[in-house]
Amino acid sequence: MSAEGIRGRFEGLFERDATLVIAVLGALYLAYILAGVAFGYELRGQLNSIANLTFFIGVFGMLALALNLHWGYTGLFNIGIVGFMGIGIYTTALISKPPVGDGAAQVGGFGLPLLIGVPVGVLVTALFGLLVALPALRLRADYLAIVTVAFSEIVRFTMMSRTFQTFTVPDTISLGPLAVNPAADTVGLGGGGGLILNYTNPLEALLRALFLWEPYLGFVGFVEANVISNNPKPVLDGLLYGIVLIVFVGLFYLLLSRMGKSPFGRVLKAIREDEDVANALGKDTDRFKLTAFVVGAALMGLGGILWYSGRGSITPPSFRPNITFFIWIALIIGGAGSNTGSFLGGAIFAGLLYEGPRYFKNLVQTAFELGDAPRNFGEAMAGFASLDPMPFILYTLDSVSQLRLVIMGVVLIWLMHNRPEGLLGHRKETASSVDLARPGAGGSTGKPAAADGGEEQ
Amino acid sequence: MSVSETYVRYRQTLSEEPLAIGVILVALWMVWSLVSGLLTGGIQISSLASLVWDGLLRGLVIGLAGIGLSMTYSILNFANFAHGDYLTTGAFAGMGTSYLIAGIGENSVGALLLVGAGGSVFGGALGIGVTTAPIAVAVGALVAGVAAIVLALGIDRFVYRPIRDESGIALLITSIGVAFALRYLLQFVYGAGVRGTTAAGSVPRVNVPAIDGTFRVTAHDISLVVVAAGLMLGVHVLLQRTKLGKAMRAMSDNEDLARITGIPTERVIRTTWIVGAGLTGVAGYMFVLWKGTLGFNDGWLLLLLVFAAVILGGIGSIYGAIGGGIIIGLTASVSVIWIPSEFGRAAAFVVMIVILLFKPEGIFSGRSTA
Numbered sequence A: 001m002s003a004e005g006i007r008g009r010f011e012g013l014f015e016r017d018a019t020l021v022i023a024v025l026g027a028l029y030l031a032y033i034l035a036g037v038a039f040g041y042e043l044r045g046q047l048n049s050i051a052n053l054t055f056f057i058g059v060f061g062m063l064a065l066a067l068n069l070h071w072g073y074t075g076l077f078n079i080g081i082v083g084f085m086g087i088g089i090y091t092t093a094l095i096s097k098p099p100v101g102d103g104a105a106q107v108g109g110f111g112l113p114l115l116i117g118v119p120v121g122v123l124v125t126a127l128f129g130l131l132v133a134l135p136a137l138r139l140r141a142d143y144l145a146i147v148t149v150a151f152s153e154i155v156r157f158t159m160m161s162r163t164f165q166t167f168t169v170p171d172t173i174s175l176g177p178l179a180v181n182p183a184a185d186t187v188g189l190g191g192g193g194g195l196i197l198n199y200t201n202p203l204e205a206l207l208r209a210l211f212l213w214e215p216y217l218g219f220v221g222f223v224e225a226n227v228i229s230n231n232p233k234p235v236l237d238g239l240l241y242g243i244v245l246i247v248f249v250g251l252f253y254l255l256l257s258r259m260g261k262s263p264f265g266r267v268l269k270a271i272r273e274d275e276d277v278a279n280a281l282g283k284d285t286d287r288f289k290l291t292a293f294v295v296g297a298a299l300m301g302l303g304g305i306l307w308y309s310g311r312g313s314i315t316p317p318s319f320r321p322n323i324t325f326f327i328w329i330a331l332i333i334g335g336a337g338s339n340t341g342s343f344l345g346g347a348i349f350a351g352l353l354y355e356g357p358r359y360f361k362n363l364v365q366t367a368f369e370l371g372d373a374p375r376n377f378g379e380a381m382a383g384f385a386s387l388d389p390m391p392f393i394l395y396t397l398d399s400v401s402q403l404r405l406v407i408m409g410v411v412l413i414w415l416m417h418n419r420p421e422g423l424l425g426h427r428k429e430t431a432s433s434v435d436l437a438r439p440g441a442g443g444s445t446g447k448p449a450a451a452d453g454g455e456e457q
Numbered sequence B: 001m002s003v004s005e006t007y008v009r010y011r012q013t014l015s016e017e018p019l020a021i022g023v024i025l026v027a028l029w030m031v032w033s034l035v036s037g038l039l040t041g042g043i044q045i046s047s048l049a050s051l052v053w054d055g056l057l058r059g060l061v062i063g064l065a066g067i068g069l070s071m072t073y074s075i076l077n078f079a080n081f082a083h084g085d086y087l088t089t090g091a092f093a094g095m096g097t098s099y100l101i102a103g104i105g106e107n108s109v110g111a112l113l114l115v116g117a118g119g120s121v122f123g124g125a126l127g128i129g130v131t132t133a134p135i136a137v138a139v140g141a142l143v144a145g146v147a148a149i150v151l152a153l154g155i156d157r158f159v160y161r162p163i164r165d166e167s168g169i170a171l172l173i174t175s176i177g178v179a180f181a182l183r184y185l186l187q188f189v190y191g192a193g194v195r196g197t198t199a200a201g202s203v204p205r206v207n208v209p210a211i212d213g214t215f216r217v218t219a220h221d222i223s224l225v226v227v228a229a230g231l232m233l234g235v236h237v238l239l240q241r242t243k244l245g246k247a248m249r250a251m252s253d254n255e256d257l258a259r260i261t262g263i264p265t266e267r268v269i270r271t272t273w274i275v276g277a278g279l280t281g282v283a284g285y286m287f288v289l290w291k292g293t294l295g296f297n298d299g300w301l302l303l304l305l306v307f308a309a310v311i312l313g314g315i316g317s318i319y320g321a322i323g324g325g326i327i328i329g330l331t332a333s334v335s336v337i338w339i340p341s342e343f344g345r346a347a348a349f350v351v352m353i354v355i356l357l358f359k360p361e362g363i364f365s366g367r368s369t370a
Helices: A003-039 A044-072 A079-096 A114-136 A141-158 A202-209 A213-226 A233-261 A263-273 A275-281 A285-308 A321-334 A340-354 A358-368 A377-385 A390-398 A400-418 B003-016 B017-041 B045-076 B083-103 B108-111 B134-163 B168-190 B221-239 B244-253 B255-260 B265-290 B298-313 B317-335 B341-358
Strands: A173-174 A179-182 B205-210 B213-218
Touching: A003 A044, A003 A340, A003 A400, A003 B168, A003 B341, A044 A079, A044 A233, A044 A285, A044 A321, A044 A340, A079 A114, A079 A141, A079 A321, A114 A141, A114 A202, A114 A285, A114 B108, A114 B341, A141 B168, A141 B221, A141 B298, A173 A233, A173 A275, A179 B255, A202 A213, A213 A233, A233 A285, A233 A340, A233 B205, A263 A340, A263 B221, A275 A285, A275 A321, A275 B298, A285 A321, A285 B108, A285 B221, A321 A340, A321 A377, A321 A400, A321 B168, A321 B341, A340 A400, A358 A390, A358 A400, A358 B205, A377 A390, A377 B108, A390 A400, A390 B213, A400 B083, A400 B134, A400 B168, B045 B083, B045 B213, B045 B221, B045 B244, B045 B265, B045 B298, B083 B134, B083 B168, B083 B265, B083 B341, B134 B168, B134 B265, B168 B213, B168 B298, B213 B221, B221 B244, B221 B317, B255 B265, B265 B298
Parallel strands: none
Antiparallel strands: A173 A179, B205 B213
């Protein structure tokens, strides 16, 4: 088997996936741009809408990829994702918030730069992942599910708790011979009011670290002078942050594909298919599961940090289990087990199910001059007495933010009935590291991933 | 077993299970702080009694809802995450009926059936309560059960039955979809607001004397106890006196074998849904009557506690579900003696996790499964 043949095969696979990704993303962006045209957006509005879409594609893609490591690769049924996200961002907030609580931001932090805060957040999430995984990985899949969702609720109760709302930090902490003078006055989780993220804007911190802040400000000035005159900075910030997120998605993707193709990843897939067999072949499956769970949890923590760190504030209600289920739906749309699928699922979920209904509502409202919606279902149904469906339609449109969750539920049911493997899931994968295709036959790029290569021999 | 053997075994357990030592230490600390609190007067016996009473009632609701979850979990072999929303649906349908009976004539039928969505009618003004409107409450409870049954059968027919042979995990994921769709449909129809449903002020109450004070027992407490105990007894008789219990046990062991021995499996499944969902709907109604508020999230918030109860008691055992429910309810209420009150539910989850780690088959399992 020639090296060229192998490369050709991978390229063939890559090209098909890349085409699919580009097609889906292209369709999504086109739809949003067209919607923007229909709304009569100026350039600024268009860019804003694109930045928003990119943000959600980025975060859902990233988190679906992280979940793919748990569920798609290893078969760990984790429905506590939002708990890990919350731990990540709350830790980062504690580390990086300025020390003194002022005005609206009642609780301070340790005032360290985000460059420290983010890695510490990821690390702490990983530790909590270990804490959950050590006892829980012995459990059956459905028990693991219940334990993880209970864990994420405990995390949320802790965020809301008055007990952890604020602590006063003593001026000097002596650890044996070492005396530390922490900068913080008060730290805490902020209780039900949450935390105000009054640290340096993460984008600014990143650009400053790369010495790109001044050039970026220059670029913003250029845009303001020539293209968009009314305050373009928030829009450009949003776009750039979206790009940063997409870069992170790429990094997640690279990490996970490398992992999946490595001997480590093959063991994970063996565990997913049959843990007893993997065990009988001499693999310490507990260790592999533990590592996979901790790495996945850390990635979820990072996902949480990237999602919320630029949002100004965080409150406990954002960390309800709903987010976990959103990410699950994204993964199932894309197909568990496939990294490309995970990202695609995240993008489709973000574009169509998460943001789409709201755009649809706005479109309808722009297209037709509609009156005020009834305040409740009773008034909506009252119209039918006089054969007037309008109040009902208006109420339905007005309730679109609830109804999109109904749509998500129905989509999930439909997928489980008709396409449980999702768009790209459960592709046959060769477990071998060498090409198994018959010499001479494997070189063609159109061949679908040598799916049955093993049988041809 | 001789004393030395036992001793060696315990020593082994202790060295192999660091978690077990932790659990034992925590338990000892709890006993010590409770006893010292009671002796020094830091904890009043009357307030303890009040917490226990509250926990018991909460536990009865959880147990009643847990019977259904436990039965479907064992027979259909999947954790039904939509179970909590069956409970909410029952509660809304039942409360709507109660509103209708209590307030017909003076208010619009729509507003009454929607349980006063958007603040159009108030339960307090209608005088909803077991003493003030007994017929409305009785019919409401009945309708709650029936509504949950109809819903469960419909969902089973169109959602679960087509994928009956799939793995438990596939069904679990599907049930998450059902839960989403149901919960937010409820919000769509009934609105997002949490409404008061009873005339809380006019519910008769007595102060039961405890040693150093009194704790309060209301008519709704009593009716919850009566209904829950009656239904639990009814299920017990149903499963002991009819062949249903045996057929269910056979099915949960091995469905194929059950079918070739002539058990009509689909009919057993349908009966299971009827019994389980009926109990769940009534539990939801009694829960709402007892606590006096109703929101579209109620069932979902209760669901994890119900799961905790079912796992605690051992999946498939209705006595386990009842016992587990009472333990979980007591844990959630009484734990505030030791920990801040916001962590009551968290304590119940921790109890569940500990049970899963040490005795995943549940504490009542292996006996008297029905």
